[in-house]
Amino acid sequence: MIKIHISTKDGVPIFQQIVTQIKHMVASGRLAPGEIVPPIRVLAEQLLINPNTVARAYKELESEGIFISRQGSGTRVAEKGSTLDYAERLQVLTERVESLLVEADQLDFTVEDIIELIRQKNKLFYTSERGKNIND
Amino acid sequence: MIKIHISTKDGVPIFQQIVTQIKHMVASGRLAPGEIVPPIRVLAEQLLINPNTVARAYKELESEGIFISRQGSGTRVAEKGSTLDYAERLQVLTERVESLLVEADQLDFTVEDIIELIRQKNKLFYTSERGKNIND
DNA sequence: TAAATTGTATTAAGACAATAATACAATTGT
DNA sequence: ACAATTGTATTATTGTCTTAATACAATTTA
Numbered sequence: 264m265i266k267i268h269i270s271t272k273d274g275v276p277i278f279q280q281i282v283t284q285i286k287h288m289v290a291s292g293r294l295a296p297g298e299i300v301p302p303i304r305v306l307a308e309q310l311l312i313n314p315n316t317v318a319r320a321y322k323e324l325e326s327e328g329i330f331i332s333r334q335g336s337g338t339r340v341a342e343k344g345s346t347l348d349y350a351e352r353l354q355v356l357t358e359r360v361e362s363l364l365v366e367a368d369q370l371d372f373t374v375e376d377i378i379e380l381i382r383q384k385n386k387l388f389y390t391s392e393r394g395k396n397i398n399d
Numbered sequence: 400m401i402k403i404h405i406s407t408k409d410g411v412p413i414f415q416q417i418v419t420q421i422k423h424m425v426a427s428g429r430l431a432p433g434e435i436v437p438p439i440r441v442l443a444e445q446l447l448i449n450p451n452t453v454a455r456a457y458k459e460l461e462s463e464g465i466f467i468s469r470q471g472s473g474t475r476v477a478e479k480g481s482t483l484d485y486a487e488r489l490q491v492l493t494e495r496v497e498s499l500l501v502e503a504d505q506l507d508f509t510v511e512d513i514i515e516l517i518r519q520k521n522k523l524f525y526t527s528e529r530g531k532n533i534n535d
Numbered sequence: 536t537a538a539a540t541t542g543t544a545t546t547a548a549g550a551c552a553a554t555a556a557t558a559c560a561a562t563t564g565t
Numbered sequence: 566a567c568a569a570t571t572g573t574a575t576t577a578t579t580g581t582c583t584t585a586a587t588a589c590a591a592t593t594t595a
Contacts, residue, residue: 273411273415274410274411274412274415274581274582275409275410275411276410276551276552276553277552277553278552278553279409279410279552287501287502290506290507291504302570302571302572303571303572303573304570304571304572305571312553312554313553313554313555314554315553315554315555316552316553316554318572318573318574319552319553321572322572322573332571332572332573333561333562333571333572334560334561334562334571334572334573335560335561335562335563335570335571335572336561336562336563336570336571336572337562337563337570337571337572338571338572352506352507352508353508355502355506356502356503356506356508356512356513356516357516357520358406358408359498359499359502359503360499360513360516360517360520361404361520362404362406362495363495363496363499363517364517364520364521365402365403365404365420366420366423366491366492366495367492367495368402368429369402369420369423369424369427369429370423370426370427370488370491370492371427371428371429371488372427372488372489372492374517374518374521376492377492377496377517378514378517380492380493380496381496381499381500381510381513381514382510384493384496384497384500385500385510410552412581412582412583413582413583414582414583438540438541438542439541439542439543440540440541440542441541448583448584449583449584449585450584451583451584451585452582452583452584454542454543454544455582455583457542458542458543468541468542468543469541469542469591469592470541470542470543470590470591470592471540471541471542471590471591471592471593472540472541472542472591472592472593473540473541473542473592473593474541474542
């Protein structure tokens with residue numbers, strides 16, 4: 264069962280949260296190419312949201328080449344998978360890093376504080392949590 | 400000059416982004432109690448957004464007791480503004496870092512990639528701090 | 536005192552998100 | 566063949582966010 268966490272607190276549109284989290288699962292291999300994903304109505308029921316909202320997310324994912332949908336048959340992860348090239352992936356990461364730097368500065372932490380924290384977390388990440396579900 | 404980073408990509412309402420980042424600056428002491436903050440119209444011009452949007456953020460912050468606004472006089476950080484202690488600030492930063500690590504992993508970047516990127520951005524960050532405003 | 540500054544308030548419009556209720560099309564399973 | 570499943574599409578409604586354009590009130594400044 265696909266685990267998607269919907270947050271209604273941060274103002275991010277629900278369909279966008281679904282798209283982003285599905286992308287991550289595909290990128291990390293948690294959703295393999297060819298693998299079938301839950302029907303729109305099923306996922307909607309699971310997430311307690313309207314089927315139209317899930318449909319919108321699936322439609323977006325298909326338009327990006329990540330999903331392949333067929334009426335009656337269902338929706339699967341495309342064989343080609345995520346089509347992000349290096350520059351695009353770097354762009355995403357860069358934006359995340361910029362946001363982190365601003366926020367850390369606002370919280371009065373230095374860059375070295377951040378880096379130390381990253382190394383700490385990374386140690387834990389690789390020694391105990393690698394391969395497990397870390398989306399919570 | 401207050402540094403606020405507005406993202407128009409992730410769907411988070413602009414007024415909410417302002418509220419969150421101001422809160423962090425107050426929590427860390429980067430915005431001190433009694434300190435005056437930019438007039439609504441000035442911040443709006445700086446962020447290239449509508450004054451009403453800034454007004455909404457300020458209104459929200461005042462309703463939470465973080466700001467104190469007076470017509471004609473301006474808006475200041477409340478004397479007994481909510482301040483997070485070190486553990487709480489670290490907790491916020493830790494969550495951000497964890498999110499970044501997960502996302503970077505999904506995007507197939509290593510920790511060293513992240514750190515290198517941080518050092519790059521940090522260099523730009525401080526050089527632009529001295530000179531003029533380089534807003535992405 | 537008069538002008539400028541600053542916060543407050545209102546109304547309107549457009550765009551978007553989400554829900555709701557259907558209907559239809561293609562495929563699958565019996 | 567038939568029913569169930571599944572994706573697709575449409576229309577309507579409600580609510581929120583943002584911009585826009587004003588107007589007004591309180592304070593500061595010249």
